[in-house]
Amino acid sequence: MKKSLLAALAAATALGCLPVAAEDLITSDRVGPSDAPKKMVFRMTGDGPSSTDPTWAAGYTKLYTDFINNHPGWQLELQMMTGDISQEQARMLEQARAGHAPDCAAVDSFVLPLFKQAGVLKSLSPYFTKEEIDQLFPFVRDGVTGKDGQVYAWWWSTDLRVLYRNKEIVLNAPETWADAKAAALKSVEAGMEGILFNGSRYEGTGFDWLGNFWGQGGKLVDDAGKPVFADADNRDKFVKAVNYYRDLVESGAAPKRVATIGNYDDFNAAAAAGTTAMFVGGNWQYRQLQNSMEPEEFAKWTFSPLPGITADQRSTGTGGWTVAAFSSEPEKVEMCAALAREVYMGPANALQEQLPTRADLYDKYDIFKSEANQTFAKALKVGQARPGVLIYPEISNQIQIMMGKVLTGAATTDAAVDEAYKATLDAYARL
Amino acid sequence: MSARAVRPKLPFLWATGRHNRVPSPYPWLMPVILVMGLFYLYPVVDVFRYAFTDLTLLGGEGHYTLSTFGNVLMRPELLQILWVTFVFTAGSVLGQQVIGLAMALVVVRSEKRHLFGTTILRTTALIAWVVPGIAGGIIWKMLFNEAPFGGLNSLLRLLGMAPVQWLSDPDVVMWSVVLSNVWRGTAFSMVVMYAALKAIDPSLYEAAEVDGASARQKLFFVTLPQLRPAILVNMILITIQTLNTFDAIISLTGGGPGRATEVLSLYTFNVVFRNYDLAAGSVLSILMLVISLGLALVYAAFLPKDEKA
The missing domain is CATH 3.40.190.10 (Periplasmic binding protein-like II)
Structure with a gap:
């Protein structure tokens, strides 16, 4: 009797803890278990679980949950940017030059040349296939490629x-x-x-x-x-x-x-x-x-x-956002590239209806076959970055x-x- | 001979007298000196160092040069920036001082008469003071919004009055910005004036009454002369504070339209964070320092001698 009571109590405790553990996997400033041995700091815009749009926030919560479950042993520390993007990007550039940049961050496409010029970004070329890079629109590919031919950021969304x-x-x-x-x-x-x-x-x-x-x-x-x-x-x-x-x-x-x-x-x-x-x-x-x-x-x-x-x-x-890596640890750079690929390159485009930068993704996701998005895609042809x-x-x-x-x-x-x-x-x- | 003159010179750590050992103050002051040096002096030294370079946020080592001073101080827009800064600072300081004094007088008088609402008035003013600059700017942006649903213009329409171009008219926008800054900063002046009013010796007012002075005469011949040191100190503080204000402006107008509300602190911010020119920003910071110190010295010259000591 005593044993069964103890077992029942243990089961109840375990069940009671499950929702708590699930809630804890994503907080306002962290994704993944807090005791995970490996951590990557990601500085982001509102394009994430903290989005002010409830639909997008729920969608990103699922995307991030799936992502972190695919990468056991990792946690992401999330740092949110304010709405003053120019100031945020300038501050991050200064931090990067001083060696204090986050491991991985959202970089606005129009200031990407400044980061490339400063030599603070790490190459993402090893983590993307040639086919993936070739699928990028030409103005996007030119924008993320450095003088040495390396890809220094992944430009995942564009707008017009x-x-x-x-x-x-x-x-x-x-x-x-x-x-x-x-x-x-x-x-x-x-x-x-x-x-x-x-x-x-x-x-x-x-x-x-x-x-x-x-x-x-x-x-x-x-x-x-x-x-x-x-x-x-x-x-x-x-x-x-x-x-x-x-x-x-x-x-x-x-x-x-x-x-x-x-x-x-x-x-x-x-x-x-x-x-x-x-x-x-x-x-x-x-x-x-x-x-x-x-x-x-x-x-x-x-x-x-x-x-x-x-x-x-x-x-x-045409503008848009990129994901770029600053960390000197290859493992974190790879994680940053994985985040760009698994969360942003495609899934996030579909979630937010943000126009993809790869031609093949317009066929992959039904949402981009809508009349409105097809019209946007056509207008991109006269777009200029x-x-x-x-x-x-x-x-x-x-x-x-x-x-x-x-x-x-x-x-x-x-x-x-x-x-x-x-x-x-x-x-x-x-x- | 004064006591100071006969005090023996203290060695760094310990002073030994014939009969007793007097501890030196330096070990106790060192933490403060270190903290001040590290957190206040070092950045100032760095700003001066950067001003003599051509450093940018874009990379590169930078070189020592004097040309940055010439380039920055000869910029054609600087004169307009300084004029805008003068108007903003003068308007804000005068507004905060006058309204802060008026509110303090009302509060002190109300307290004497045990009137209802004194605490509400004081608290309301203090709430505006603790609102962060960015938030204050956003609040006023909503109020000044010139859309048909904008706050103040909706009110004016209700009263049958024509809407005002609060932020889009270059001749009006500066006064809108001053108004928002006065709203935010008046509480500080009110607190300083309130404390100074409380410190005035009541016998002065009793003597004035015996002499048959009117309320107006008591204000001009007792209150204001007694408040003079407090007013000057307050003006030094709020002038420096206003010269450094850019957060409220950046969220209200961004410095526009054009450069109509771009004050020196905002211009410095833009030069560093939008043009990435660290050296030019440092020169402008030094210019702000010189202006602040100059104005502080001018105010201080009007302080009674014993107050300065």
Whole structure:
């Protein structure tokens, strides 16, 4: 009797502990058992179990649980980045130079050249097959490959900018700048704010707008990496693209408050509140709109490629995230590559509907066969990544400053462009 | 002859007198000196060292050079940055000082009359003070949002007034930023002024009353002269604090539109963390140090001599 009581108690205790053990496998800052002998520090964005989107958080929790179960003896220490990506990446670069970087981290694709230049990344080439590398889109492969031919990060997702619109108010997709202005003015007549876009001191301000410049064949830098965006060949295209935004504000097609917008969430809020009918946003916002709106409201929304100066002169900016290794321990570098492959390269794309960087993954996952994602994939064909040069952050900074002055009428377009160009060239000379 | 003059010079560790042994203070001070040196002095020395180099965050060893000073101080945007910094600092310091003093006077007067709400007023102000700068910036960004659903503009519309371009008008945005900073920093001034008001000798007010002074005369001829040292010390502290403020601005405007609200501390932050220019950031830090010290000396010159001692 006593023995059976003890056995029952032991069984109850064991059963009671099971859920606790399962809960403990993933905490806010750790994945895997806390007493695992091997540990890798991973600094990440919100693309993980702590995602603010409950669906994504649940999906990542499963992906990470499967991952850590496939790698017994390991635990991941998770370090979360804040929303100020530029600052986070700069800080991580400094830490890496001082030898204090995390073992593995999410690196924004547009600052990857800085990390490669600093020589702080470890090669991931041994952990990916030639076939996997060959499947990467060319601009992605070029972006992650160093001068020595080694792959220094795994670029797993890409994105692009499109024009969202409320079909009830703007029926046809604007194809040109003139179409966009006319449609925006029509939406203003319908009581809306007009077209919204990022226009404040924010990386997205320059990046979202650059498609208007690139679509005309404009170049930011030459083959040597020197800024040329306002030289004899490019200045006219650059000024025209700036004047497009200026005209939108001055004509009332866009509210002046665009000069204060520096967050894609503001567009979601305005769309959900029914105060705008058009905005320039990222492809990832399609799912966010779906999650935040009632189905009948979401059904009114659609998207199309960004308008161009003419219908056949269109482009869009493409970005995305990479996973890179900093550790000097090969075992941790391999673990980092495994994390990129098993969690992010494919599964995370499908979970978040973040566009994959490999052509074959569009066929592998059904979700990318949807009409919306097929349209995004087509738009990628005119996509352009930010130049992988050291001066790009300063070009972006100067475009943000210039845009603020132009949109608020604090300076003429010509003066603001010339000032931005001179400041960029000065910064280039100091590099 | 003063006591200090006859005190024997102490050896480093132990002073031995004829009849007793006087312990030297140095062993007791060493931990503080070491901590101060390690955590305060060393970074300052490093900043000065970096300023004489061309170091960046992008790699490379860097070389010693004087050219960084010239390059940074001759930048065309620096003059505008300094002007923006001046307006922001002057507006914030004046606002915090005046409103902090007014609130302290109200609190002291209310306490004397045992009025209801004194504690609520004090606590409310202190809550604003403990809100982190970034959070404060986000709160004010929501209030200043110029969208149809923005906080303050919705209120103005309810009152039948025209909305204000709080953040998109270059002529208004600086005052919006100053307002948010005054909101956050006033509690500190209130606390300093409150303590100083409590320390004023009540007999001065009794004497003024005997002389038939009005409330206004008591304020200008008793209270303010008595508060002068506290006001000056407070102004030194909040000036330095305001000069270093960038967290609230970065989350409210990011320094924009254009450079309309880019103060020196934010510019320094941008130079280091967005342009990766460590040497230029160090030169700008030294410039901030010089400005802070200069202003502190100016304020200190107005302190009564015995207060300075």
